[in-house]
Amino acid sequence: MTQLLNYLILLGIIFCTAGFIFMVYLIKKTSGSTIKEPGKIKPAESGFLPQKPAWGRYHVHYYAIAILFLAFDMEMAYMYPWAVVYKELGLVALLDMGVFLMILFLGLIYTWSQGGLKRQ
Amino acid sequence: MAGACQGEGNLITRFFSKLAPPVISVLPIPGEEVFRSNHVFFSDLGLEVAANPRAANVMIIRGPVPVNLNQHIIITYAQMPRPRVLIFDGLEQLPGLPHPDLKLEQEEAGYLGLKKTLEKLLTHPFAADVEPYAPEVVIKQLEQDQESQQGHQHHHHGHDHSGHQHEHEEHHQESDQDQHQSEHQHHSGRQEEEDHDHHDHSDHSSTEEEEHEHQHSGHDQHQEHEKHDGHDHGGHGGGMGFMSMVMMTKDMPRSMDGLPMEHNQAHFGPFFPGLTGGISVQMMLDGDTAMQIKPELHLMQRKNDLPPLKDMSELPQRLTQCNPLCPETWKVMGELLLNPAHELTFHQVQRLETERIDAHFNWLITFSTLTGNQWLRLKAEKLMKHKNYREQKETIRKFTDKILKFRHLKHKIQAVGSVPDHLLHHTRGIVARAAGQARDARIGSERYRKLGFEPVLGGQNDVWGRLKQILAEINQSLELLRRTYEEANQEVPSPGPVDKIHPAQAELESPFGLLIGNLEVKKRKHYKVSIKASSGCHLVLAGKAIHQLELSDALVSLASFHINPWEVNKIEIKNTGHA
Amino acid sequence: MHDFWTWLLFIVIFFSGLYLLSVLEKWIYQDRLDWLGPLRKITFYLQQEDVKPGQRDKIFYENAPFLFMAAVLMGLSVLPFTENRVIVDMATGGLFINAALAYIMVAMLMAGWSANGVYALVGGWRFLAQLVAYSMPVVMTITATVMRAESISMFKIVESQEPLWNIIYQPVGFILFYLAAMALAFLPPFDLPVAKGELASGIWSEFTGSRMMVFRTARLMLILTLSMAVTTLFLGGWYGPFLPGFVWVLLKTMLVAASFFWVGKKMSRLHHDRMLAWSWKFATPAALINIFYVGVILLL
Numbered sequence: 001m002t003q004l005l006n007y008l009i010l011l012g013i014i015f016c017t018a019g020f021i022f023m024v025y026l027i028k029k030t031s032g033s034t035i036k037e038p039g040k041i042k043p044a045e046s047g048f049l050p051q052k053p054a055w056g057r058y059h060v061h062y063y064a065i066a067i068l069f070l071a072f073d074m075e076m077a078y079m080y081p082w083a084v085v086y087k088e089l090g091l092v093a094l095l096d097m098g099v100f101l102m103i104l105f106l107g108l109i110y111t112w113s114q115g116g117l118k119r120q
Numbered sequence: 121m122a123g124a125c126q127g128e129g130n131l132i133t134r135f136f137s138k139l140a141p142p143v144i145s146v147l148p149i150p151g152e153e154v155f156r157s158n159h160v161f162f163s164d165l166g167l168e169v170a171a172n173p174r175a176a177n178v179m180i181i182r183g184p185v186p187v188n189l190n191q192h193i194i195i196t197y198a199q200m201p202r203p204r205v206l207i208f209d210g211l212e213q214l215p216g217l218p219h220p221d222l223k224l225e226q227e228e229a230g231y232l233g234l235k236k237t238l239e240k241l242l243t244h245p246f247a248a249d250v251e252p253y254a255p256e257v258v259i260k261q262l263e264q265d266q267e268s269q270q271g272h273q274h275h276h277h278g279h280d281h282s283g284h285q286h287e288h289e290e291h292h293q294e295s296d297q298d299q300h301q302s303e304h305q306h307h308s309g310r311q312e313e314e315d316h317d318h319h320d321h322s323d324h325s326s327t328e329e330e331e332h333e334h335q336h337s338g339h340d341q342h343q344e345h346e347k348h349d350g351h352d353h354g355g356h357g358g359g360m361g362f363m364s365m366v367m368m369t370k371d372m373p374r375s376m377d378g379l380p381m382e383h384n385q386a387h388f389g390p391f392f393p394g395l396t397g398g399i400s401v402q403m404m405l406d407g408d409t410a411m412q413i414k415p416e417l418h419l420m421q422r423k424n425d426l427p428p429l430k431d432m433s434e435l436p437q438r439l440t441q442c443n444p445l446c447p448e449t450w451k452v453m454g455e456l457l458l459n460p461a462h463e464l465t466f467h468q469v470q471r472l473e474t475e476r477i478d479a480h481f482n483w484l485i486t487f488s489t490l491t492g493n494q495w496l497r498l499k500a501e502k503l504m505k506h507k508n509y510r511e512q513k514e515t516i517r518k519f520t521d522k523i524l525k526f527r528h529l530k531h532k533i534q535a536v537g538s539v540p541d542h543l544l545h546h547t548r549g550i551v552a553r554a555a556g557q558a559r560d561a562r563i564g565s566e567r568y569r570k571l572g573f574e575p576v577l578g579g580q581n582d583v584w585g586r587l588k589q590i591l592a593e594i595n596q597s598l599e600l601l602r603r604t605y606e607e608a609n610q611e612v613p614s615p616g617p618v619d620k621i622h623p624a625q626a627e628l629e630s631p632f633g634l635l636i637g638n639l640e641v642k643k644r645k646h647y648k649v650s651i652k653a654s655s656g657c658h659l660v661l662a663g664k665a666i667h668q669l670e671l672s673d674a675l676v677s678l679a680s681f682h683i684n685p686w687e688v689n690k691i692e693i694k695n696t697g698h699a
Numbered sequence: 700m701h702d703f704w705t706w707l708l709f710i711v712i713f714f715s716g717l718y719l720l721s722v723l724e725k726w727i728y729q730d731r732l733d734w735l736g737p738l739r740k741i742t743f744y745l746q747q748e749d750v751k752p753g754q755r756d757k758i759f760y761e762n763a764p765f766l767f768m769a770a771v772l773m774g775l776s777v778l779p780f781t782e783n784r785v786i787v788d789m790a791t792g793g794l795f796i797n798a799a800l801a802y803i804m805v806a807m808l809m810a811g812w813s814a815n816g817v818y819a820l821v822g823g824w825r826f827l828a829q830l831v832a833y834s835m836p837v838v839m840t841i842t843a844t845v846m847r848a849e850s851i852s853m854f855k856i857v858e859s860q861e862p863l864w865n866i867i868y869q870p871v872g873f874i875l876f877y878l879a880a881m882a883l884a885f886l887p888p889f890d891l892p893v894a895k896g897e898l899a900s901g902i903w904s905e906f907t908g909s910r911m912m913v914f915r916t917a918r919l920m921l922i923l924t925l926s927m928a929v930t931t932l933f934l935g936g937w938y939g940p941f942l943p944g945f946v947w948v949l950l951k952t953m954l955v956a957a958s959f960f961w962v963g964k965k966m967s968r969l970h971h972d973r974m975l976a977w978s979w980k981f982a983t984p985a986a987l988i989n990i991f992y993v994g995v996i997l998l999l
Binding site: 003006009010013014017018020021024025027028031032034035040041042043044045046050053054055058060061062065066068069072073076079080083084085086087088090091094097098101105108112117118119 | 745746748749750751752753754764765768769772773776786787788789790793794812814815816817818819820824827828831834835838839842843845846849850851899904905908909912913971972975976979980983984987990991994995997998
């Protein structure tokens with residue numbers, strides 16, 4: 001089966017999902033409409049009406065780990081093709097990748113020792 | 121039905137309703153605990169409890185409801201999507217809400233057929249002409265928000281730089297939109313705040329703000345606000361040139377690690393599923409760290425809705441209405457105030473201890489919702505439903521032992537929520553005894569001494585310690601119950617009807633802390649009863665002790681202070697003077 | 700391959716799987732066996748009005764449920780349900796499923812941000828933390844299975860398990876993938892973004908009516924996808940005596956899904972920073988060791 005057909009099917013899946021959701025919305029629309037009431041404008045905050053929008057600079061406490069994740073993600077991108085041909089290549093492949101992994105692993109240990117894996 | 125959907129419903133909705141009636145999702149007001157302490161368990165009735173108003177289709181309100189809670193109920197009802205059903209239980213009416221679709225009297229039998237009735241109501245909840253529900257409270261607050269958006273320029277002038285906290289209160293009262301930036305005390309910094317605030321609000325009509333910005337000497341806003349679509353900045357560009365990030369964020373609040381971030385304010389309010397219904401705090405959140413919390417202290421005040429007593433012998437019955445979470449304890453308090461010299465009877469001790477176990481299980485169920493432990497919730501509910509605790513002694517002991525073995529839970533809630541040492545002397549009840557302080561009103565009681573009561577003392581001043589304390593006290597109460605049944609032949613006859621009322625004071629150990637009752641004689645035949653509890657003090661302490669904790673840690677600490685929202689304010693009852 | 704029977708089988712497995720999952724979830728979490736449960740929920744959501752917060756981000760709000768469902772369906776389509784039937788036969792199936800499921804995080808973050816409420820916002824950012832935690836174990840354990848199969852295609856991975864299932868061959872990998880899959884599907888104890896007790900249902904707090912129905916259905920599909928992925932990667936897919944292949948797939952998927960629900964019942968919710976710390980201190984090194992271990996065994 002050609003690869004083009006695969007991707008076409010995937011595109012078809014996306015369209016079908018959109019179509020299904022559209023159908024559900026259509027069903028809802030024909031069954032009744034949402035009345036405009038003042039209580040529905042603000043998000044629900046357990047008995048209070050929030051006065052300010054919530055958007056703004058959010059303090060994300062795990063940014064150090066996210067950067068480490070980025071590095072490891074790049075590594076994983078290289079590991080996929082390596083994994084496919086691993087068995088043919090044998091011990092050499094293991095040692096090559098072992099060196100690569102070891103370097104990154106040392107990076108992980110360094111971050112751990114510097115307290116980067118905690119809540120900032 | 122007042123809360124019906126607008127429209128007619130189509131073939132598909134009708135088909136599905138015939139096939140299977142909809143899930144009934146209940147929002148219990150003022151909190152699920154009140155229903156559980158009256159032995160109404162929604163899971164038994166086949167109803168689900170909703171997490172927030174948007175997921176509910178039924179609102180059940182159980183009276184009596186404090187006056188200040190009224191507007192929150194109105195807001196919550198307005199936020200529920202239609203179809204919505206309103207049920208009053210023991211209430212006549214609430215000003216602001218529409219007529220209830222169902223009225224129940226406060227008895228268990230009324231709840232048995234509830235699911236079928238509701239399913240019938242909700243099978244086809246469509247109506248052609250529906251009136252929108254526009255309560256005054258909501259409209260007024262929305263208008264205030266609109267005004268504060270436009271009028272905030274008047275606010276920022278004349279700030280007092282030194283009164284940071286005071287500023288905070290002012291802003292809070294006037295519902296200012298820039299409230300979360302009230303830490304910014306410098307005028308020059310205002311520019312960036314507004315830009316930060318506004319550039320994401322694309323729905324925002326901000327012509328007034330534009331003029332306001334124009335008035336300030338040139339900060340160049342173009343550089344970082346590319347997303348600021350729809351606003352024409354051509355008029356006043358190119359003032360300062362390059363502005364570094366440090367300068368730009370000069371006046372934003374700093375977090376613990378020194379980064380400039382914006383704070384959000386959120387209410388974890390009266391009807392939050394993880395906290396006891398009625399406790400309301402306002403948290404300032406930095407990301408998901410709660411920097412400080414401000415509890416609302418006057419939400420559950422009962423001032424004018426308790427009519428005066430005609431006859432003082434009604435006092436115990438009246439007191440049960442004051443506190444739905446531990447009514448028997450307050451009833452015993454009333455009986456003690458009327459007969460102060462009398463020793464506690466075995467029957468009274470039994471009632472007290474049974475209620476203690478009830479209240480602790482109730483708290484455990486809410487705590488399990490807060491920490492997300494399904495097994496704990498199911499098991500605690502099963503044990504609480506079975507009213508006869510004596511038969512369950514072994515099961516309960518195994519249950520408490522099992523909880524104590526949860527290493528993950530222990531790891532999660534240890535070292536959180538400690539009361540600072542210099543404030544420990546204000547604590548009572550579970551919080552005090554968990555920290556190792558032997559404060560228990562039962563120590564001084566003759567009857568308890570005869571039963572061989574010794575207060576259980578823990579050693580840890582944190583949430584895990586308090587959890588252990590509660591479990592230990594459940595087992596202790598079971599043991600005391602067993603002894604009262606054994607020694608019931610030594611029962612003292614209960615006191616006769618009251619003839620003369622003397623001024624009296626009584627202390628009782630309620631499940632939530634210390635309860636002090638005072639009966640004063642004002643004039644001849646005019647009496648005043650006032651009851652104070654330690655929950656108010658604990659709520660204030662919680663506000664002080666919870667400081668820069670992660671959100672879930674903050675909520676768990678707040679829950680561990682074992683606050684009964686109905687006891688936070690002092691209760692005063694007078695009589696009409698005719699008996 | 701794309702004949703009538705493929706589609707019929709797929710539909711049977713898919714819908715019956717979804718229905719059974721919904722009934723299972725309610726049974727295990729609330730001790731109530733309600734066979735009409737999913738239908739009742741559909742009625743509920745069909746009746747409920749669509750309430751949209753006023754100051755929402757319109758694009759994100761409308762697209763979040765759609766993206767969620769589309770991502771899940773794309774992930775599901777590369778998983779084989781019998782020897783020679785699959786919706787999309789990609790040569791890079793293992794890689795694709797990871798890529799598709801990454802969009803779940805995007806959808807959840809969009810949903811959390813768009814509603815413009817504090818509960819939803821906090822829930823959205825917490826789910827991003829969960830992604831940073833679970834992503835590495837997922838990718839590394841899939842790589843270990845790929846090493847054994849010498850190909851990323853899902854068919855080859857299942858075929859390589861004919862002598863011995865991966866659960867016994869790489870037990871550490873199985874445990875890590877299992878837990879990471881629970882975190883991906885935000886099941887308790889990893890249910891931080893939509894927690895009822897802590898955030899009053901967090902990200903889902905502002906979605907009502909039809910959008911919520913799409914979200915909940917898509918979440919069930921996600922659990923189904925992940926269970927089927929665990930079956931394919933570690934439990935030997937369609938291999939088993941007596942019964943035809945697709946029945947085994949369905950059985951194993953249901954078993955894995957039931958265990959997902961059951962395992963999390965006794966644990967309290969995990970903080971996202973604890974989850975991150977444990978993932979990066981223990982799970983990622985364990986996954987690396989797992990790769991090394993599989994590498995050594997393959998050479999022997």
